[in-house]
Amino acid sequence: MTTPLPHGLQVIAEAAGVEVALEIALARGGSRLTIPQKAEGSILVDLVGIDAARKIVNDLSGERIEIPSGKRLLSDWLRDKGWSQERRAMKLRTSRRTVQYWDSGNVPSLQTDLFDKSA
Known part of the structure; x- marks a missing residue:
């Protein structure tokens, strides 16, 4: 790690x-x-x-x-130990979707973009 x-x-x-x-x-x-x-x-x-x-x-x-809670850090460590996303989510008391985002490295921002590029 x-x-x-x-x-x-x-x-x-x-x-x-x-x-x-x-x-x-x-x-x-x-x-x-x-x-x-x-x-x-x-x-x-x-x-x-x-x-x-x-x-x-x-x-x-x-x-x-x-x-510290360090849930993302712990999720990475448990992934390296071979734990599935489902198992990590349950152990860390978070959603499987959150663990999936952590694994992808693409965690969505909760803040809206001031300059929306879709317009």
Whole structure:
């Protein structure tokens, strides 16, 4: 994945890797995540496993990190993992049509064109 990560995910990626950061975003996107003082028994273990949780705690314990929703970023990542448009839309709680637009790279603007070329 070559897309730059939003700050909250970048911090986690630097500690434990991009895949781990994206797994956390998939599970907790749109919320704040407080990094515990120890990995054992924490929500991090449930999300990414003990090894990754220890890396995150080692670098970031006590930090409160904003985890962005990053739906388009997550959709691209899941597409690269072989997920269908339908499956990605359901997981990300968006429409299949939106995922289809993201994949095409042609996301329509909600703003009308001031200089309509059809006239």
